[in-house]
Amino acid sequence: MSTDTLVxxxxxxxxxxxxxxxxxxxxxxxxxxxxxxxxTTFGAEPNTQTCPVCLGLPGSLPAANEAAIEATIRIGLALxxxxxxxxxxxxxxxFYPDIPKGFQTSQYxxxxxxxxxxxxxxxxxxxxxEIERVHLEEDTGKNLHVGGSTGRIHGADHSLVDYNRAxxxxxxxxxxxxxxxxxxxxxxxxxxxxxxxxxLLALGVSEVxxxxxxxxxxxxxxxxxxxxxxWGTRTETKNVNSLRSxxxxxxxxxxxxxxxxxxxxxxxxETRHFHEDTGSTSPGRSKEEATDYRYFPEPDLVPIAPDxxxxxxxxxxxxxxxxxxxxxxxxxxxISPTEMAWLVNAGAVELxxxxxxxxxxxxxxxxxxxxxxxxxxNDAGTDLGELAISxxxxxxxxxxxxxxxxxxxLARQALDGVLAGEGDPAAVVEARGLAVMGExxxxxxxxxxxxxxxPDVAEKVRGGKVQAIGALVGAVMKTTRGKADAATVxxxxxxxxxxx
Amino acid sequence: MSTPSPKGRLxxxxxxxxxxxxxxxxxxxxxxxxxxxxxxxxxxxxxxxxADVADVAxxxxxxxxxxxxxPDVARPSLPRDAVLAGAPAAxxxxxxxxxxxxxxx
Ligand SMILES: [Zn+2]
Numbered sequence: 319m320s321t322d323t324l325v326x327x328x329x330x331x332x333x334x335x336x337x338x339x340x341x342x343x344x345x346x347x348x349x350x351x352x353x354x355x356x357x358t359t360f361g362a363e364p365n366t367q368t369c370p371v372c373l374g375l376p377g378s379l380p381a382a383n384e385a386a387i388e389a390t391i392r393i394g395l396a397l398x399x400x401x402x403x404x405x406x407x408x409x410x411x412x413f414y415p416d417i418p419k420g421f422q423t424s425q426y427x428x429x430x431x432x433x434x435x436x437x438x439x440x441x442x443x444x445x446x447x448e449i450e451r452v453h454l455e456e457d458t459g460k461n462l463h464v465g466g467s468t469g470r471i472h473g474a475d476h477s478l479v480d481y482n483r484a485x486x487x488x489x490x491x492x493x494x495x496x497x498x499x500x501x502x503x504x505x506x507x508x509x510x511x512x513x514x515x516x517x518l519l520a521l522g523v524s525e526v527x528x529x530x531x532x533x534x535x536x537x538x539x540x541x542x543x544x545x546x547x548x549w550g551t552r553t554e555t556k557n558v559n560s561l562r563s564x565x566x567x568x569x570x571x572x573x574x575x576x577x578x579x580x581x582x583x584x585x586x587x588e589t590r591h592f593h594e595d596t597g598s599t600s601p602g603r604s605k606e607e608a609t610d611y612r613y614f615p616e617p618d619l620v621p622i623a624p625d626x627x628x629x630x631x632x633x634x635x636x637x638x639x640x641x642x643x644x645x646x647x648x649x650x651x652x653i654s655p656t657e658m659a660w661l662v663n664a665g666a667v668e669l670x671x672x673x674x675x676x677x678x679x680x681x682x683x684x685x686x687x688x689x690x691x692x693x694x695x696n697d698a699g700t701d702l703g704e705l706a707i708s709x710x711x712x713x714x715x716x717x718x719x720x721x722x723x724x725x726x727x728l729a730r731q732a733l734d735g736v737l738a739g740e741g742d743p744a745a746v747v748e749a750r751g752l753a754v755m756g757e758x759x760x761x762x763x764x765x766x767x768x769x770x771x772x773p774d775v776a777e778k779v780r781g782g783k784v785q786a787i788g789a790l791v792g793a794v795m796k797t798t799r800g801k802a803d804a805a806t807v808x809x810x811x812x813x814x815x816x817x818x
Numbered sequence: 819m820s821t822p823s824p825k826g827r828l829x830x831x832x833x834x835x836x837x838x839x840x841x842x843x844x845x846x847x848x849x850x851x852x853x854x855x856x857x858x859x860x861x862x863x864x865x866x867x868x869a870d871v872a873d874v875a876x877x878x879x880x881x882x883x884x885x886x887x888x889p890d891v892a893r894p895s896l897p898r899d900a901v902l903a904g905a906p907a908a909x910x911x912x913x914x915x916x917x918x919x920x921x922x923x
Binding site: 348349350355356357358363364365366367368369370373375381382383384385386387406411412413415462463464475476477478479480481610612615617619620621622623624 | 835839840841879880881883884885886887888889890891892893895896898901902904909910911912913914915916917
C-alpha cells in the first residue's frame with residue numbers, strides 16, 4: 319500500500335525535531351441528541367433515530383441539550399480552561415451526504431472553553447500539553463460505500479447513509495502545537511489521549527470506547543531541522559482510533575517526513591489516513607475549499623452565556639480527577655511512583671481500586687491484576703478491563719485464599735472457571751471441588767503413596783538431604799491435582815521421614 | 819460589523835466559486851448575470867453601514883435571550899418508513915446517494 323521511503327527513527331532524531339498536535343472528538347453519552355430528542359443508543363437499526371431536526375427538514379428548529387452544554391463546561395474545567403461568559407453556535411457550511419442539513423452546527427470564534435492544559439507523564443518526565451479550545455458540535459451520519467471491495471470509497475458504486483449518528487453531541491478538544499518532546503513525541507501523543515480518556519471517564523461524560531468511535535483522534539505531525547526557528551509543514555492524520563495507533567501514526571509520519579526532507583523536497587500540507595494493518599499513512603482527500611466553510615452565527619440558537627454561579631456549581635461538583643486520585647491511591651496503598659506507573663500502564667488503577675473496595679488488601683489486589691490476570695489478558699490480546707472477571711470476583715478469590723479455603727495454585731484453577739463463565743469464585747471452587755484438602759485419609763494415602771513410589775528420594779531425605787523433600791511434595795500435589803496445601807504436605811512428609 | 823467588499827463589486831470568479839460550493843451548475847451567461855444581481859444586493863445591504871450607530875450598543879443576536887436549553891430527555895423518533903419516503907432513493911434501510919468522490923471512509 320505504502321511505498322514511502324522511511325528514515326530510521328533514532329537516526330532522524332539526530333537531525334530533526336517534531337512538533338505534534340491533537341484534535342480529539344468525543345461523542346458525549348447523553349440520552350438524546352444535541353439539538354433534538356432523538357435517542358443516541360448505539361447499534362440501533364439504521365435510520366430509526368432521526369427526526370425533522372437531525373434530518374435537516376425545512377422548518378425544523380433546533381433546541382440545545384442542557385446536559386451536553388454542561389458536560390462540555392465540565393470537560394473545560396477539568397482541563398483548566400477558561401469558560402467563556404459568552405458563547406455561540408455557528409454554521410459550518412459544506413456539502414456532504416453525511417451532513418443532511420448542508421452545514422454542521424458547530425462553534426467557531428466563540429467556543430465554550432479556551433486556554434487550558436493537560437500534564438502527561440512519559441518515563442518519569444512531565445510534558446505540558448496546552449489546550450487551545452474545547453467546543454461543542456454535532457456528529458455526522460455514517461456512510462457505507464457499496465460496490466467497493468472493502469467498504470472504502472475506491473471502486474464504490476454508490477453510498478448508503480444512516481443518520482442515527484447525525485446530531486449526537488460531539489465535543490472537540492484541540493491542543494496547541496506541542497514542541498520539544500523529541501524522541502518521546504509519539505509516546506507523549508499517546509499519553510495525552512490516554513490521560514484525556516481517563517479524565518472523560520472520571521467525568522462520566524462519555525463511554526469513550528475508541529472501538530465504537532466515541533473517541534476519535536486527528537493527529538498532526540511536523541518535522542523541522544534541529545535548531546530551526548520555524549516549524550515544519552504539518553500533516554493531519556485522520557481518525558486514528560486506538561491509543562496504540564496514535565503513537566504509531568506519529569512515529570510513521572516522522573519517519574516519512576524525514577525522508578521527504580532528506581530528499582530536499584517539501585512536506586505537503588495534507589490530510590492523511592492511518593492504516594491499522596501496516597501502521598502507515600496515505601494521502602487522503604485534498605478538498606481545495608476545505609477552509610472555505612463560510613462560518614456564520616447560527617440564527618436558530620441563542621447564545622450560551624454561562625454565569626459565574628452556573629460554572630461554580632459545575633466546578634464544585636467535579637469528581638476527583640485521575641492525576642489527584644493516583645497520588646492519593648499511591649499513598650494509601652503505600653507503593654512507589656514506579657509501582658504506580660506500572661499500574662497506570664497496565665490500565666489497572668481502577669481495577670485494583672475496585673478490588674480493594676470489595677475487601678481485598680492492596681498488595682493482593684495488585685499481585686493478581688498485574689500477575690495472573692495481566693498474563694491472561696496479554697495471552698488473549700485484550701485489555702485487563704475486558705477480561706470476563708469483575709473486581710468483586712477477584713476480591714472474592716483473594717478472600718478464599720486468605721481464608722485458607724484454596725491456595726494460589728487452586729486459585730488459578732478457580733480463575734480459569736470464572737473466566738470460562740462458570741460463575742463466582744466460591745461457586746467454581748465448589749463445583750470443581752477445588753478446596754484445599756485437610757489432613758484427610760485421602761491426603762495421608764497420597765503422602766504414603768509418594769514415599770512408596772519414590773524410594774530413592776525418600777532414602778535421601780532420611781539420610782539428611784532434606785531439600786530433596788521437594789520432589790515428594792510435588793508428587794503429592796500432582797496426585798491431589800494441586801488441592802493439597804503444600805506446607806501441610808511438607809510437614810506430613812517430615813513427620814514420616816525425618817527423625818527429630 | 820464589517821461591510822461587504824468595497825462597493826460590492828463581486829467578481830464573476832467569486833460567483834463561480836460560491837456556485838461550486840453550493841453545488842449549483844451555472845452557465846457563463848448566468849455567472850455574469852448573477853454577479854451583477856448579487857452586486858446590487860450587496861450594495862443595497864451595504865447601505866446599513868451608513869446608519870449612525872455611535873450610541874447603539876452592539877448586538878449579536880436578533881433576540882435578547884441566552885441559555886435557552888432543553889432537558890436531556892429522549893423522545894420517539896420518526897418511523898423509518900416515513901423518513902425514507904422522503905429520500906430520493908433508499909436501499910437497505912439507508913439513504914442511497916451517488917458515489918462520494920475524493921474521500922476514503
Ligand atoms: Zn432528531
